[in-house]
Amino acid sequence: MPGQVSRRALLKTAGAAAALTLLPAGRARTYAANDTIGLGIVGVGGMGHGNRNHFKSLPGCAIVGLCDVDRKRLPAAEQDHPGAKSYADYRKMLEELKEIDAVMVSTPDHQHFPASMLAMKLGKHVSTEKPLAHSVWEARQMALAAAKYKVATNHDHEGHAHEGLRRAVEWALSGAIGPIRQAHIWTDRPIWPQGIKTRPPTKPVPEGLEWDLWIGPAPYRDYHDHLHAFAWRGWWDFGCGALGDMGCHFWDSTVWALKLGHPDTVEAEQEGNSEETGPNWSVITYQFPARGELPAVTVKWWDGRKPGPDGKPVQNLPPRPPDLEPDRHLPSNSSMWIGDKGTIVIADTNSPRLVPEAKMKEFKQPEPFLPRAPKNDHKLDWLEAIRTGKPAGSDFALYGGHLAEVVLLGNVAVRAGKKLEWDGVNLKAKNCPEADRFIRREYRQGWDFS
Numbered sequence: 001m002p003g004q005v006s007r008r009a010l011l012k013t014a015g016a017a018a019a020l021t022l023l024p025a026g027r028a029r030t031y032a033a034n035d036t037i038g039l040g041i042v043g044v045g046g047m048g049h050g051n052r053n054h055f056k057s058l059p060g061c062a063i064v065g066l067c068d069v070d071r072k073r074l075p076a077a078e079q080d081h082p083g084a085k086s087y088a089d090y091r092k093m094l095e096e097l098k099e100i101d102a103v104m105v106s107t108p109d110h111q112h113f114p115a116s117m118l119a120m121k122l123g124k125h126v127s128t129e130k131p132l133a134h135s136v137w138e139a140r141q142m143a144l145a146a147a148k149y150k151v152a153t154n155h156d157h158e159g160h161a162h163e164g165l166r167r168a169v170e171w172a173l174s175g176a177i178g179p180i181r182q183a184h185i186w187t188d189r190p191i192w193p194q195g196i197k198t199r200p201p202t203k204p205v206p207e208g209l210e211w212d213l214w215i216g217p218a219p220y221r222d223y224h225d226h227l228h229a230f231a232w233r234g235w236w237d238f239g240c241g242a243l244g245d246m247g248c249h250f251w252d253s254t255v256w257a258l259k260l261g262h263p264d265t266v267e268a269e270q271e272g273n274s275e276e277t278g279p280n281w282s283v284i285t286y287q288f289p290a291r292g293e294l295p296a297v298t299v300k301w302w303d304g305r306k307p308g309p310d311g312k313p314v315q316n317l318p319p320r321p322p323d324l325e326p327d328r329h330l331p332s333n334s335s336m337w338i339g340d341k342g343t344i345v346i347a348d349t350n351s352p353r354l355v356p357e358a359k360m361k362e363f364k365q366p367e368p369f370l371p372r373a374p375k376n377d378h379k380l381d382w383l384e385a386i387r388t389g390k391p392a393g394s395d396f397a398l399y400g401g402h403l404a405e406v407v408l409l410g411n412v413a414v415r416a417g418k419k420l421e422w423d424g425v426n427l428k429a430k431n432c433p434e435a436d437r438f439i440r441r442e443y444r445q446g447w448d449f450s
Contacts, residue, residue: 029101029123031387033060040065040100040124042090042115044077045229047129048106052077054379055104061383064099070229071208088210090115094122102152102386105129110218110238113138117449120149125386127154127379130248131240132396132404137427137440139408141450143401154382154392155400157248159349161373161381161393165253167365168344168352172257174366176354177339179295180258184318185250186302188332189242192231194304195272195280200224217447234277240411241278242303247407249349250335251301252394255403257337258297262424263288263406268413271306280304281316284410301410321345323356412438 031037037060041052044066055061066077067087074086087093090107094100094115102125105115109131116128120142132155133139146153159165172180202222205211211223218237226234233239254260263286272280281304290296300318308314317330321343324330331347342359346352354360373381373393385392394400405424413420416435422428429435443450 031060031101033387035060035387037061037383037386038064038099038101040067040090040093040097040103040119041077041106042067042093042103042111043106043108044068045070045073046106048104049073049077051104051106051379052080056080058379058383060387061102065093065097067093069210069213070206071210089213091118094118094124100124102126102382104156108214108232108238109134109240109244111216113142114217114443114447114449116142117145120145120151120153121449123149123151125152125382126396127156127382128396130155130157130404131244131407132248132400133408134240134244135439135441136405136408136412139401139404140427142404143397146396146401152382152385152389152392153396153400154378154385155248155394155396155404156378156382157252157394157400157403158378159249160252161376161378162350163372163376164350164352165346166370166372167368168253168346169257170366170368170370171344171352171354172337172339176342176363176366177337177344178341180337180339181295181297182338183254183258183297183299183336184302184338185247185254185299185335186315186317186330186333187242187246187250188305188315189246189303190234190278190280192234193226194234194241194278195274196226196234196277197274199276200226215444217443220444236275236277236415239278240408241414243278243282243284243301243407243410243414246303246333247301247410248403250333251407252403253346253349254299254335254337255406256399258288258299259291259294260288260297260299260406261291261402263299263409263422265419265421266409266413267419268410268417270414273414273417278411279414281306282410282414283316284413286406286410321355323359325356328355328357 039061041048063081063084066084067090068074103119105128112128113133116126119126205223233245265287268284270279270282284301286299288297302316302318304316305313306316335346337344343355354363381392391398412435415438416432420429421431423430
């Protein structure tokens, strides 16, 4: 698949040569068409609620384990799946419930790595919500683990399976707008509090919430406002801000179509970042080198809201393409490729258009040539990978891990506060050793599954 990271390249990292000798000779069990795949859901509210209901309509699978640290969320899930066993601690569920063949991780970001790594080490197939990990280092380790344990993995950022996204990639790869030297990616997030410099006052833990388990691998803190069950996204100990929340959706087509490897440099403009939370807005500039016949490219990420001319906040957007008609607006969540021969705008990952619209009407689309996911469904793509051994489109080792690395690197630049000269092979900011603590974090005792 264009844009995938080869297994050889993946393993060319510090210490990876030794890991080669540890790769199992076989692969985790595959399944016949009439075999039932036992699923465990880690996190049954939020995205997990959608997952547990989505799997009800998919053939050949049964949810046998349900886990959530909020005991008020479990009854609805138990009603949906009366035969499943319920847990508050996913470590116990994964180790005790032998009926689980595959695991869907739908927790806050800081729990993605330990839950996914433990599942892979136990030989279970894994699909993990975006962003795949909480840090660049974790994303690399998850990719290496997927290759080592030979399980079917899927970075769950949905749009990768969609027809529209694959058509956009095909347009770019076919030269529809010529060589692409500039790209912009943006979102209207954050829609939760950020730019907070001090923690709110301590409050009692909500009834039914297992707070120590919710904290998991992160540094312990008392419960306070803007955490459970949604606004944790803004706090660096638990979430990855606007970039982590939406970046893996909207960077996907750009990484794929432009065959992006590691950037040479990354730098960020922002307002409001602190040790506690992400910024109110940011503009993050990545400089990628030439890749074979593809030219060097500048990719800019835009998020948040800035004060407008009248003082009211307006969305932080890239410059309008000159060919965009005056009566048309840029979408709130989108990406845009600027080539030597034209511009493509992709709204919400799935709706690519050439601008102006007159050029779109004249455009003759290339015949489809990329593989398609079953029914354009990312969950079916993963289940097919489990059954056949054919990797899912966003397999951790072949694509999903690298995508997460690229995205999450922007947060390192935001937090480091300086332009980073990036060594992607060794995961080092060559000019900024103080960024190490944002590349790899420490874990509380009992939560390190690296």
